[in-house]
Amino acid sequence: MRLVLAAVGRLRKGPEATLISDYLDRFAKAGRSLGLPPVSVLEVEDKRGGGMATEAELLLRAIPDGAALIILDERGQMLTSPEFATRLGNWRDQARDVCLVIGGADGIDPSLRARADLAISFGKMVWPHMLVRVMVAEQLYRAATILSGSPYHRE
Numbered sequence: 776m777r778l779v780l781a782a783v784g785r786l787r788k789g790p791e792a793t794l795i796s797d798y799l800d801r802f803a804k805a806g807r808s809l810g811l812p813p814v815s816v817l818e819v820e821d822k823r824g825g826g827m828a829t830e831a832e833l834l835l836r837a838i839p840d841g842a843a844l845i846i847l848d849e850r851g852q853m854l855t856s857p858e859f860a861t862r863l864g865n866w867r868d869q870a871r872d873v874c875l876v877i878g879g880a881d882g883i884d885p886s887l888r889a890r891a892d893l894a895i896s897f898g899k900m901v902w903p904h905m906l907v908r909v910m911v912a913e914q915l916y917r918a919a920t921i922l923s924g925s926p927y928h929r930e
C-alpha cells in the first residue's frame with residue numbers, strides 16, 4: 776500500500792507546515808505497527824496559468840495507477856472519524872494504494888471529481904487549502920489511533 780497526499784500549491788514555512796509535519800510524523804510512528812505506510816506528499820503547481828484543467832492533468836500524473844482516488848471537496852460526503860478509520864483499514868487490508876487530493880484556489884476540476892472513488896467534505900464551508908492539509912494530516916493520525924485502539928480519539 777502507498778499513501779499519497781497530492782495537493783495544489785507549495786507549502787511554505789509557517790504554522791501550517793509545522794502542524795502538517797507534526798501530524799504526519801505522528802501518523803508515520805502510529806502507523807508502523809498497523810501496516811500503514813508513511814504519507815508521501817506530492818505538490819503540483821501550474822506555472823502556465825492553465826487553471827483547474829491543467830492542475831488536474833498534473834494531479835493525475837501524481838496518482839499511482841489503480842489507487843483509490845479520494846478528493847477533498849466541500850460538496851462531498853461527511854464521514855465520522857471512525858468511518859474514515861474503517862475505510863483506511865479496508866484499503867490497507869486490500870493492499871490498495873490511496874491518493875488523497877486537495878485542490879487549489881478554484882477547487883478540483885470536474886474531470887477529476889468525476890473519477891473520484893470518494894469525495895470527503897469537512898463541512899459545507901470552504902476552508903483554505905493549507906488548512907485542509909492540516910486537517911487531513913490530523914484525521915490520518917486520528918484514524919491510526921482509532922485502528923490501534925489508543926485513547927487519543929474520544930466520542
Ligand SMILES: C[S@@+](CC[C@H](N)C(=O)[O-])C[C@H]1O[C@@H](n2cnc3c(N)ncnc32)[C@H](O)[C@@H]1O
Nearest residue numbers: 847848849877878881882896897898901902904
Ligand atoms: C480554497 S478551496 C477551493 C474552493 C473552490 N471554490 C471549490 O469550488 O472547490 C481549496 C481546496 O480545499 C479543499 N477544501 C476546502 N474546503 C473544504 C471542505 N469544506 N471540505 C473538504 N475539502 C475542502 C478542496 O480540496 C478545495 O479544492
